Amino acid sequence: MAVLENIRKRTTVLILIIGMALFAFVISGIFTSNDFSGGKIGSTVAEINGEDISIDEFRRKIERISRRSGPTTSSLQLVNNVWNQVERQTILSQEFEDLGIAIEQDQIINVIKTSPGISQNPQFVDENGIFDENRFREFIADLRVNAPAQYEDWLQDEEMIIQGAKEQTYFNLVKAGVGATLKEGELDYKLTNNKVSLRYVRVPYASIADSSVVISKQEIADYISTHPDKYKQELARDIQFVYFEEKPSADDITQAKEEIARLLEDSVEYLEEKDTTDTIPGFSNTTDPMAFLGRYSDTKFDTIYKAKSNLPARFADTLFSLNVGEVFGPYRDGDYFKVAKMINRKPEGSVKASHILITYEGATRANPEIKRSKEEAEEEANNLLAEALKPGTVFTELARDNSDGPSAPKGGDLGYFEEGVMTPKFNDFVFGNKTGHIGLVETEFGYHIVRVDDKRDLVQIAMLTREIEPSEETLNGLFTNATKFEMETTSTERSFDELASESKYTVRPVNKIKEMDEYLPGLNSQRNIVQWAFNEETEIGDIKRFNIDNGYAVIQLTAKYEEGLKAVEDASAQVLPILRKDKKAERIINENNGKSLEQIATDNSSSVSSATSLTVKAPTIPGAGKEPLVVGTAFSMNQGDTSGLIKGDTGVFMFEVVSKEEAPQLDNYVPYANDLKAAGSSKVNAAVYEALKENADIQDNRATFY
DSSP, rough: HHHHHHHHTTHHHHHHHHHHHHHHHHHHHHHHHHHHHHTTTTTTTEEETEEEEEHHHHHHHHHHHHHHHHTSSSSHHHHHHHHHHEEEHHHHHHHHHHEOOOEOOHHHHHHHHHHHHTOGGGBBOOOOOOHHHHHHHHHHHHHHHHHHHHHHHHHHHHHHHHHHHHHHHHHHHHHHHHHHHHHHHHHHHHHHHEEEEEEEEEEGGGGSSOOOOOHHHOOOOOHHHOOGGEEEEEEEEEEEEEEEEEEOOOOHHHHHHHHHTTTTOOEEEEEEETEEEEOOTTTTOOOOOHHHHHHOOSSSOOOOOGGGGGGGGTTTHHHHHHOOTOOOEEEETTTTEEEEEEEEEEEEEEEEEEEEEEOOTTTTTTTTTTOOHHHHHHHHHHHHHHTSSTTOOOHHHHHHHHHHHHHHGGGTEEEETTSSSHHHHHHHHHHHHHHTTTHHHHHHHEEEEEEEEEEEEEEEEEEEEEEEEHHHHHHHHHHHHHHHHHHHHHHHOOOHHHHHTTTTTTEEEEEEEETTEEETTEEEEEEHHHHHHOOOOOOOOEEEEEETTEEEEEEEEEEEEEOOOOOOOOHHHHHHHHHHHHHHHHHHHHHHHOOOHHHHHHTTTTOEEEEEEEEESSEETTTEEEHHHHHHHHTOTTOOOBBOEEOSSEEEEEEEEEEEEEEOOOOOOOHHHHHHHHHHTTTTHHHHHHHHHHHHHEEEEEHHHO
C-alpha cells in the first residue's frame, strides 16, 4: 500500500517523464529520417528514371500475387516476379506518358471482350452465349459494395488490362515503322541462293600450343579497357563454407535396424493393473496388421492391392514371390528400414482389356449426335465382331476407326482395372474369359466388342517401416563440431582451409553471388547468408555460423566485387582465348606470307581442300565450321582470284575462288521482303523494352528490404 501511495503522489512527475520520452522519440524520428538526410530508401523499394516505387505498394502487389502462387514459390521468387512486373510497367508507362498513349473506357471493354477468361464466363454471357457488357458492369459494381477485397483485386486486374492495351498500341506503332523494301527482299534472296565454291587451305590455331603464346597482364587490362561493354562487373560476393549436415551416424543406422528387427518377434509385456504378464505377438505372428502398424510403424497399413509393377523396382521380384504370411526384411529402402509381410494374393485380380463400343440413340451417356437405333447398333456390332475374329485383323485399328467410346483414339485400350470397377456384365465377361478372348457384350452403354488383353496377380502387403534418423547424441555432436570449428577459425591465425583440412571437412566455394540471389549451390535457399555477405559491416575473411535446414554452415566471405570493369583476374578466362587467337593468327600470317596454297599446305602439314555451294546465309566450310568472314570475302572476289591470308574463326585461311553461281532473277521479291518484315516485327517487343531498360536510370533497393 505504501508503494501505491508513493506512485499516486508522483503521478504528475511520471506523466511528465513519459511525455518527454515520447516527445524525444518523435523528434528523434524526425531528425534521423531519410527525408532530412537526403535519401528516400526508407519508403521506396526503387527509383526508376526519378520515379519512386513505394515499398508499401510493392508489398501489396507481393501479397496479392502470393495468394495466387503455389506453396513451392519462395518469398524471394515472389519479390523478383513482382519486381520484373513493376520495372517493366514503370519503364513502359513513362514512355506512354511521353508519347500521350492512353486507353479509353470503351477500349478497355473491347480488350475484355477478347479475354476468354472473362468473355466466355457463363456469368457474363446472355442466353445466346454472347458477352453482355451490362452483366459484367453490374458484377463489378456488386463487388465494390459487397466484396471490397475482391474489388481491390479487380482494380489490379483492370490496371493490368489497361497496361496490356497500352503496350499493344505502343508496340504496334513501332512495328508500323518496321518494314523491308523490295531491294532488301532481293538482297536477302541473293544472300540465301548465290553460291561460291573454293579451293582452300587452313592452318588451324590449334596447330600452335597455347603454352607457346605469352599474354601479359597488361595486354589483358588494355583489352578490357577498350571493350568495357563486354566486361562489366556487377556487385557480387564470393564465399566458401563447411556444411555440417544432420544425418544419421553409423550407430543410428544400426540402432534403427535393430529396433525394427525386435518388432518381428513376440514380446512379453507386464500389465500393472493385472499384476501379470502378457505375450504381444510380433509382426511375424500378428493377426491384425492394421493395429500393429498403427502402433509400431512410421507408416500406416496400405490396404490397396498392387501389381508387381507398382512395387519398388529394386525389391519387386522378392516381394511379389512371398507366400501369404511370409516376411521379408529388415531391408533398407532410402531413409527407411522396412519389413514386408504378404497378407493376401488375388490371382488374376487385375485385367487389361480393349473394346469397340457401338452405342445407339437413348443408351446411357450416348453421344446426342448418334441417331442409330438399338437394332442397327446390334447389327453393326455383330459385323465388327466377325471382322475382329478374322486372322490378321488389327484390333486397335478397328477400334480407332469404329468405336463410339472415349477410348477410341487409344485403339480401345481401357488399361488395367480390378474387379467391380466396370459395369457388371462387362466385368463378368473380362474376368470370366481367358487372355486373348474376343466376344460381344451388351450393357446399358451399348454393344461392346471386347478383347481380354492381359491378366495379372495382385498382392496386399503390410509394410512395417522405421525411419533412419539422427539421434539426439548425433545432433548434439554435430552442433558441438560446428561451434568448435567456428571458434577455431575466428580465434586463431590459421586459415579456414587449413583448419577444415585438419578436421577432414570439405570446403565448398560459391562464387559471384548476386545481391538478390537466394539459392546457393550445396545449401539451397539461404537468403540470410546472402544478406550477411552483402552487409556493409561484413569484411573479407569474416566467418559466421548459420543454422540452416538439416544442419549448420560455417561461412567465410572470400571476395567482394564492386560495380565497374572486371579485374584482370576475373576477365582473363574470357580474354585469354581471344588474345591467344590474335597472336597465333599474326604468327601464322608472318610465317606464310608470299606462299601459294600448295606451299602453305606442305609447310604446315595440311592439304588443299574443296568447299562447294557456300552461301552467305550458310557459311559453313566442311572440316572447318562456320567461317562468315572467309565466305563473305569470297563473294567480293572474282572467279579465279586467290585471296591473301585471312584470319578466320578456327584458323588462318587462303583460298582460290573456283566458281561463282548467281541465283536466277525472280519476277517478284515480295515474299522475301515480307519474311524480313515479319522477322523484324517479331523482335520488336523484346528489343524495344530491352533498349528502354538499358537506357533507364534504375536504383534498385530491394536488398534493403528483402
